[in-house]
Amino acid sequence: MARVEAAPDTAALLALYAEMEQHGFLRIEVESWDPAAFAELPLAEQKRVLLDCLDKNRLYVNLTEMEDADHGLSAADIALNRSFYGLSGAAAE
Structure with a gap:
């Protein structure tokens, strides 16, 4: 969560998403991801979306x-x- 909050830009958040996906940190309900649509959101909203995708049980x-x-x-x-x-x-x- 701290890494998401500290991310300076979209590229860093997309890298975190890839890491979360690779290591099983995404909620099971997250079935698809549209990086282009994500990139169009303001940075604060991108962070909120990524935190919403995080499986908090894995923390x-x-x-x-x-x-x-x-x-x-x-x-x-x-x-x-x-x-x-x-x-x-x-x-x-």
């Missing part, structure tokens, strides 16, 4: 997957989550 990482390198979580984020759930040690139990 969190399951506790059992938080140490997976694919998620790119920092050691500090992992430690904070482990502390929140009352888990000790550095590795998942």
Whole structure:
């Protein structure tokens, strides 16, 4: 969400859309995409549309997957989550 908000232009948003599509971050209801129509919208509206397409359920990482390198979580984020759930040690139990 932060990357969408910080995107400076349409090209950056279209690149984010492609990344969201590739990694399964789009809501299942999003079946088609018209880049030309999207590009005609004002930048603020483009950001709103892209955020509406985002599957918000994918914005969190399951506790059992938080140490997976694919998620790119920092050691500090992992430690904070482990502390929140009352888990000790550095590795998942």
